[in-house]
Amino acid sequence: MVACVSLGGRTCKSDSWAFCAWCWVSAASPMGPVWADDNQIYYCGGCWNQYNEKHPKATYTAYLAFSTADARLAQNMTEIAATQPLFGQ
Amino acid sequence: MSYIPLRDTAEFAIESGMRGTTKQAAQAAHEMTVWWVAEVNLTAAAVAGNITRARDHNGWRLYRSLSLSDRHTKWTQHRMDAVGLPAWAEWFLRHRPVVQDGHAVCLLRKPGADPHSGKLWGVSASACQEYYCAACWNYHFQCAADESVFLEPLETTEDFDSGFLLV
Numbered sequence: 001m002v003a004c005v006s007l008g009g010r011t012c013k014s015d016s017w018a019f020c021a022w023c024w025v026s027a028a029s030p031m032g033p034v035w036a037d038d039n040q041i042y043y044c045g046g047c048w049n050q051y052n053e054k055h056p057k058a059t060y061t062a063y064l065a066f067s068t069a070d071a072r073l074a075q076n077m078t079e080i081a082a083t084q085p086l087f088g089q
Numbered sequence: 090m091s092y093i094p095l096r097d098t099a100e101f102a103i104e105s106g107m108r109g110t111t112k113q114a115a116q117a118a119h120e121m122t123v124w125w126v127a128e129v130n131l132t133a134a135a136v137a138g139n140i141t142r143a144r145d146h147n148g149w150r151l152y153r154s155l156s157l158s159d160r161h162t163k164w165t166q167h168r169m170d171a172v173g174l175p176a177w178a179e180w181f182l183r184h185r186p187v188v189q190d191g192h193a194v195c196l197l198r199k200p201g202a203d204p205h206s207g208k209l210w211g212v213s214a215s216a217c218q219e220y221y222c223a224a225c226w227n228y229h230f231q232c233a234a235d236e237s238v239f240l241e242p243l244e245t246t247e248d249f250d251s252g253f254l255l256v
Contacts, residue, residue, distance in 0.1 A: 006098075007097040007098065007147070011103070014108040024108030036123060045144060048142065049141075049142050052169065055206070056197045059130050059131065059132055060095070060129075060131040060132075060136065060147055060149060061129070061130050062096060062097065062128075062129055062131070062148060062151075063095065063097070063098060063099045063101070063102035063126050063127065063128055063129070063148075064093065064094070064095055064098075064102055064126070064127045064157075065099070065102040065105065065106035065124045065125065065126045065127075065167075066105045066106065066124065066126075066127070066238070067106075067111065067122075067123070067124065067125070067236075067237075068123050068125060069236065069237060069253045070125075070237050070238055070239060071125030071127070071164065073237065073239055074127065074158070074239075075157060075158055075164070077157070077239075078156065078158065078205045079154040079155060079156040079158075079160060080093065080154060080156075080157060080239075081091075081154050081156075081238065082092045082093045082151060082152055082153060082154060082155070082156050083090045088162065
């Protein structure tokens with residue numbers, strides 16, 4: 001069984017009874033696991049990009065970590081630019 | 090192309106922060122560190138064409154600027170235990186040549202001091218290799234790294250190496 005990790009609060013399934021709604025791969029296969037959208041319909045990782053293209057109202061919830069000093073800077077900047085290679089990988 | 094690395098969970102975001110080339114990332118090897126995590130909600134319409142999935146990093150790459158100063162951004166504080174020098178070294182020094190202590194000597198080891206035991210990592214792949222232990226590499230990174238992700242970045246890893254003049 002493939003390891004299952006809830007991502008962005010989305011429920012994860014990796015059992016053989018769950019399938020991706022679009023490509024029908026089994027959640028227990030090497031292409032699994034699958035994650036639920038807001039309507040509890042499951043998609044594999046490969047189909048999530050297509051899902052987001054087809055659901056323009058979908059929201060990305062994502063996270064970014066800072067040191068205390070950088071958090072204060074970030075909170076006071078109008079916006080942070082996508083040119084900071086010191087962000088971790 | 091530059092991007093902002095967003096992660097799927099706060100835990101993945103902190104892990105990325107700990108793997109960044111900042112002083113705090115180096116300190117995280119041997120002391121408790123505090124991380125602030127911004128939770129951002131982006132509509133697909135707002136980021137259309139400017140975001141791609143980073144499957145190998147459990148998150149997204151955002152190719153545009155991002156505001157974290159608005160009231161919709163949720164901030165949480167996290168205290169993280171030290172990851173330990175061995176784990177830090179395995180990640181940060183993974184591209185450097187490595188030998189077991191005994192086959193080389195940490196060049197910063199002072200006469201009469203306790204041996205810098207364990208693995209040693211080389212500066213480069215040159216024939217005249219200089220090796221240093223994880224503690225000395227970590228000290229170097231703490232001295233050489235920037236305090237902030239918002240400072241001018243170091244251009245390449247060679248810049249790091251050229252600053253390796255600790256005695």
